[in-house]
Structures are given as structure tokens and as C-alpha cells.
Amino acid sequence: MIQSFQILHQHNTMDNNTLTDKQLTILKLLYRFRFLTSTHIQHLLNDKTSRLTNYHLKILTTQNYINKHYTRTLGSGNQPAIYFLSSGSIKALQNIEGIESKTLQRIYREKIRSPQFISHAIFIAQYYLYLQSESAKSKHTLHFFTKTDLLAHKYIIHPLPDAYFARVDEKKETKRYFVEVIDEGAPRFALRKRIEQYTDYIDNGTFEKVTKHPFPTILLICPTVGVQIYLKKYLAKMYEESSLDQIEIFITTKEGAFLGQWEKVNPEE
Secondary structure, rough: OOOOOOHHHOOOOOOOHHOOOHHHHHHHHHHOOOOEHHHHHHHHHOOOOHHHHHHHHHHHHEEEOOOEEEOOOOOOOOOOOOEEEEOOOHHHHHOOOOOOOHHHHHHHHHHOOOOOHHHHHHHHHHHHHHHHHHHHHOOOOEEEEEEHOOOOOOOOOOOOOHHHHHHHHOOEEEEEEEEEEOOOOOHHHHHHHHHHHHHHHHHHHHHHHOOOOOOOEEEEOOOOOHHHHHHHHHEEEEEEEHHHHHHHHHEHHHHHHHHOOOOOOOOOO
């Protein structure tokens, strides 16, 4: 199994000695997840109150380590600010093991990411917190990897999945999953192409050769029921003429993902 990502537990380097451990952890979280709300950050830090989280966020923002999107419009309610890395964080992060200097260059472009890109990243963070909570209830150990975490693992399918996670139960049995989150408006030819990429990846056997583990279950999270129905029909048809029958695929909507409402994809009857 892929080893658990250790980036959250690295210590300060000489370039970030002005930062507290908690502030450095916030930067590492934003490196991994790209965009996080203040509420997400509070939960990920296990802070009991938002006041403590906001104290550190304010310092990091003032010193240009991070930036935020915050809009308060009539009728939108009190939405939490969305934070992302700013150029000042590059120096603080560049000498930390597990962080690639090349990847840090994307920080210069974070402030111009599209609303769709941002909401996609926020969804992944929300889903991670959900999995964390569910795993605690069922006494599973969760190992979760964002797209950024997966950059170091060259044998993973490219383009990379949105996430990979493994859950280990009390009997030490492990189940592994690739997560694909489909954006609203994604063209159907792009969905078909992604399925083709997975069939090629299954055929070449790279995952099994490198990890010595069975191929993970694929979880497809759709923006609407319409997309879910289309993909389910397409996959059922593809089962007969591809290697998809060697693996398990489950499909749901974004709402269904948080309710555990997954449908297994089966071949056409």
C-alpha cells in the first residue's frame, strides 16, 4: 500500500522559523488541498473554537503567506472565507521534505483559479472530512491522498485522480479507492475518454506490479442524476468490450456521496 503521506508532521526549516507549528501546518494543508474554507481548516487542525483558527489565519494573511476570497452579498448568509496560498509561502515551504519546488510555482496562479476549480477543491476537502468522521465511527484507519500528494507516486494513472484513499479495518484488511469528481458541464466525450484511460491503466497492470495489491475500486461522483444515468449506461455497455469487468466501480451524485448512496455498476443485462 502507498505509505501514508507524512507532510503534515514535518518540522520547521530555517526559512520559516518565524512561523508557529500550527501556522506551518495551515500552509501544508493549503499546499495539499489548494483551497480550504476557514471552517475546514478549523476541523483539520482540531481547533475547538474558530477564534483560535482565525487568529492564525489573520497573521498568515497579513504577512502574505496566504490570501482569501471573501464575499458577503445580500441573501448569501455568513459564508466562511476561502483561503489559498500566496507568494510569501513559497520560501517557507520550499525546503520541506515532500514538497516539490516545481509544484510551488503554481501558487503564483492560485488567485486567478476559476470558481469551478475552487468549488472542486472545496468538495474534495469536505469529502475527506466526511471520510475521516465515518472512519472514526466504524473504527477504520484512513489514509487519504489528494492530487498533490499523488504527484510523488509516478505509477498512479495520469491525469491523476482527484483523490486516492485506503481504509484499514480492525482485522487489518484494506480496501483501496480512486475518486473521480465530475464537474458540472463536463462534455460527454471527456467522460468517455477518462474511462478509456482507466481501461488502459487496468490493462497495463502498473498499479498491481508496483504495489503488489489488487486494483482499487473506482468511485465516480457526478454533479447531477442525469450525468450519473448516462455514465452508468455507458460503463455497463463498456463492460463487455473492455477490462472493466476485472474491477469494481461505484457511482453516485455529490449529495449521495455524503449519504453513502452508491450504486454498483454492472454489465448490461
